[in-house]
Amino acid sequence: MSRDERVLVTVMTIKFAEEVAEYLEKNGIKAHYLHSEIDTLQRTEIIKALRLGHIDVIVGINLLREGLDIPEVSLVAIFDADKQGFLRNERSLLQTIGRASRNENGVVILYADTISPSMEAAMSQTISRRKRQDSYNQIHGIVPKTIQKALPTMGEEESGILAGTAGKGAKGGKRFVGKTRSKKGVSGLAQKFSLGAGMWNTSDSVLDNVSQPNFEVEVETEQPGHLNEDQLISKLEREMRAAAERLDFEKAAQIRDRIMQLHNPTN
Numbered sequence: 001m002s003r004d005e006r007v008l009v010t011v012m013t014i015k016f017a018e019e020v021a022e023y024l025e026k027n028g029i030k031a032h033y034l035h036s037e038i039d040t041l042q043r044t045e046i047i048k049a050l051r052l053g054h055i056d057v058i059v060g061i062n063l064l065r066e067g068l069d070i071p072e073v074s075l076v077a078i079f080d081a082d083k084q085g086f087l088r089n090e091r092s093l094l095q096t097i098g099r100a101s102r103n104e105n106g107v108v109i110l111y112a113d114t115i116s117p118s119m120e121a122a123m124s125q126t127i128s129r130r131k132r133q134d135s136y137n138q139i140h141g142i143v144p145k146t147i148q149k150a151l152p153t154m155g156e157e158e159s160g161i162l163a164g165t166a167g168k169g170a171k172g173g174k175r176f177v178g179k180t181r182s183k184k185g186v187s188g189l190a191q192k193f194s195l196g197a198g199m200w201n202t203s204d205s206v207l208d209n210v211s212q213p214n215f216e217v218e219v220e221t222e223q224p225g226h227l228n229e230d231q232l233i234s235k236l237e238r239e240m241r242a243a244a245e246r247l248d249f250e251k252a253a254q255i256r257d258r259i260m261q262l263h264n265p266t267n
Contacts, residue, residue: 005074006050007057008099012080012087014061020079021059031057040253048152062087064095071147074103081119082112093122102147233262 011017017033024031032046032055049055051070076099086092093110100106108126110119137144227235236259243252 003074003105004053004072005103005105006053006070006072007075007077008063008068008070008073009057009059009077010063010079010087010096011059011061012083016079017059017061021057024057024059029057030055031059034058034060034063036061039257040250041257044250051151063099064092068099069102069149070099071102071149073099074105074107076100076106076108078108078110080112081110082114082116084116088116088118090118090121090125093118094125097122097126104144104146229262233259236262 009020011020014033014035014037017035021031021033032049034043034046038046046055046058047068047070050058051072053072076096078093078096081088081093097108100108110123112119136142236255240252240255240259243249243255
């Protein structure tokens, strides 16, 4: 932390991820968990916040799914490294270990009761690659340095980040995103066009405060508020495809999640 670097911790269960994150918070370390029950928007904000230093530790399960490429990460801790399964096989261990390879101070710690065949193979490959790289660096006079990568821009979402990530959501899980300050001309727009938090979640939970994307609303003869469910799904599908064509995949994923909510209202 004193070097302004970050930590990734990978565990096996959602409950343990939340418990580890909560334990770190109680000890004064800014941490947050990352797992499948957190939606696409929140996962993206959490990863951005790690790079920006709003949090120092992410505790996750399948961090490979997130495609994490964070040069600021200098420590990767792998819990239950000797367990069996695809998250702890040789390939997964190698790729998880590689999350620390972007930083010149990169260190990986594997926590286990015994050394499994997958662990032994992954460690052997890592050591072998490290020796070859060190030899190449010495021959060519290369000094390893941390990869330089532009920091992300969080835009409107940045003002909604909660310091310390404290609080509980409707289902018992902490929610990272807070309520952003309203801006002139924007307040009420989501409600008017049945978009944003009011449309995504009609409960009184803190999820209502999640910052939502600014959709580009086309002028239509029919008011969005009068759309039935099939018409609304059709409209959202058009917006999703348009966002994907603009390569705005984050917005497309958000709209996809909303469509899935409409198809499965009980979930």
